[in-house]
Amino acid sequence: MDLLFQMHSPQRRGFIKGLADAALGLFVATSLGGCEALLQKIRDRPTRRRLTATSAAAQADLQTYRSAVQAMKALPASDGRSWAAQAAIHGSVTGGFNFCQHGTPHFFSWHRAYLFFLEDICRGLTGESRFALPYWNWNQDGQMDPAFTVAGSPLFHPRNVTNLTGFAPVSNTSLDPILDDPNFLTFSGTLEGPHGDVHVRIGQDMRTGGSAIDPVFWMHHCMIDYCWAKWNLELGFDNPNDASWVATSWNHFFRRDGSPVTMTAGATTLMPLLSYQYEPSAIGTHAVAAEVRAAEDFAQLRRRVEAGAPVQLDIRQRFLIAETVQTPIGRPYSSPPVTQASALTGLLTERDPASNLFLNVEYARFPEANDFFVRVFVNLPGANAATPTTDVHYAGSLSFFGSPGGRHEQMHATKHLVNVTQTLRALMQRGELREGSPVTVQLVAVPADAQFRRPDLVLQLNRIELLATPIRVTKPAGSR
Numbered sequence: 341m342d343l344l345f346q347m348h349s350p351q352r353r354g355f356i357k358g359l360a361d362a363a364l365g366l367f368v369a370t371s372l373g374g375c376e377a378l379l380q381k382i383r384d385r386p387t388r389r390r391l392t393a394t395s396a397a398a399q400a401d402l403q404t405y406r407s408a409v410q411a412m413k414a415l416p417a418s419d420g421r422s423w424a425a426q427a428a429i430h431g432s433v434t435g436g437f438n439f440c441q442h443g444t445p446h447f448f449s450w451h452r453a454y455l456f457f458l459e460d461i462c463r464g465l466t467g468e469s470r471f472a473l474p475y476w477n478w479n480q481d482g483q484m485d486p487a488f489t490v491a492g493s494p495l496f497h498p499r500n501v502t503n504l505t506g507f508a509p510v511s512n513t514s515l516d517p518i519l520d521d522p523n524f525l526t527f528s529g530t531l532e533g534p535h536g537d538v539h540v541r542i543g544q545d546m547r548t549g550g551s552a553i554d555p556v557f558w559m560h561h562c563m564i565d566y567c568w569a570k571w572n573l574e575l576g577f578d579n580p581n582d583a584s585w586v587a588t589s590w591n592h593f594f595r596r597d598g599s600p601v602t603m604t605a606g607a608t609t610l611m612p613l614l615s616y617q618y619e620p621s622a623i624g625t626h627a628v629a630a631e632v633r634a635a636e637d638f639a640q641l642r643r644r645v646e647a648g649a650p651v652q653l654d655i656r657q658r659f660l661i662a663e664t665v666q667t668p669i670g671r672p673y674s675s676p677p678v679t680q681a682s683a684l685t686g687l688l689t690e691r692d693p694a695s696n697l698f699l700n701v702e703y704a705r706f707p708e709a710n711d712f713f714v715r716v717f718v719n720l721p722g723a724n725a726a727t728p729t730t731d732v733h734y735a736g737s738l739s740f741f742g743s744p745g746g747r748h749e750q751m752h753a754t755k756h757l758v759n760v761t762q763t764l765r766a767l768m769q770r771g772e773l774r775e776g777s778p779v780t781v782q783l784v785a786v787p788a789d790a791q792f793r794r795p796d797l798v799l800q801l802n803r804i805e806l807l808a809t810p811i812r813v814t815k816p817a818g819s820r
């Protein structure tokens with residue numbers, strides 16, 4: 341069964357306030373109204389900066405990070421703070437995923453906790469108490485910082501690609517509909533797509549469960565974390581307050597002194613408000629947001645984050661496209677036409693911004709190689725590997741980040757979710773999709789490297805379906 345669609349029925353419940361504050365080691369105060377000293381402390385929290393060649397502050401943080409990585413690499417693997425031990429929390433190159441969460445409602449929260457404690461270990465080892473991890477905004481800066489490509493540097497790691505400029509999954513067209521999605525579950529599920537595509541594009545160990553062994557992993561995930569923070573804090577959408585989601589906890593992280601520590605998902609939601617801040621930057625057409633300066637605004641923001649929202653995925657209608665598909669990656673796949681297309685166009689003409697259509701692709705097993713992307717097109721039966729991603733029928737891409745055989749393999753990303761709303765609307769506007777006209781879906785595998793390592797590979801899919809969702813995010817009475 342599908343974990344993303346399996347969230348327990350939402351129950352409004354108070355945030356575990358004391359626990360969160362204690363876990364973050366920060367504030368005991370529950371109200372910030374008018375408390376200028378406390379607000380000053382919060383204003384002074386370390387800043388995760390956007391990594392660019394011209395930002396002296398970000399470059400200084402990168403140097404601290406390099407020293408920290410060097411120190412961690414020098415520690416024995418038996419030390420929880422060592423580079424090897426930290427990477428092993430996520431998974432291994434040949435053994436797949438270990439504790440990391442992918443394809444579950446904890447993709448964001450687990451990785452946020454993971455970054456949080458590594459950052460703290462970096463501070464401990466370098467003595468730089470104000471250090472914060474810089475983030476690689478690959479939407480704005482496709483080129484990986486050159487510090488990661490200097491041979492012999494602690495930040496160097498073998499990679500196939502170090503420049504994502506022009507890479508469709510990190511483009512505005514790809515990211516805009518994802519960030520505009522008000523539902524936490526589908527926002528998380530669809531952002532995993534570009535996230536995994538970046539892993540696969542960079543290649544080598546980044547393509548595997550052991551990806552965290554590559555120092556650039558942490559700057560990539562810091563960007564994913566900023567996407568979540570921007571969506572939640574700047575764009576004003578809400579995290580789940582489902583009791584079981586909030587209380588989910590992990591005990592496999594390490595503090596800066598090497599001792600184990602437990603963190604809850606609920607506590608991670610407060611981290612970008614209390615523990616660190618992001619230097620704002622644009623993601624897609626979502627511009628830089630104004631910084632929160634006033635105590636009242638901050639207190640209000642904190643109340644909203646703590647309250648969360650009952651997040652539910654109401655699937656209004658399912659349009660089954662195909663079941664048990666076996667398709668060789670060397671040949672484009674085109675689905676049989678969906679017959680209920682009139683109902684589908686009806687949904688789209690409602691112009692309800694909360695109404696979205698997602699392509700859900702569930703696969704039966706993790707493929708034995710993952711050196712490729714699967715591009716998704718709508719109503720383009722002739723689509724092939726040469727069709728550009730700028731084509732109006734292009735809806736997105738999916739990839740198989742990770743490695744087969746790892747722990748929790750069943751749980752990890754047994755499906756891919758692609759938001760196809762914008763593509764379908766564009767086709768309607770062009771008159772290519774009318775009431776009653778059929779809808780087909782194409783899956784086109786393209787090699788991530790020069791050629792497929794396993795051109796004979798057969799993708800085994802359980803089902804392909806379109807999900808129409810009026811995604812209800814019910815606001816608690818009186819909020820915002």
Ligand SMILES: [Cu+2]
Pocket residue numbers: 535539561
């Ligand atoms: Cu990742």
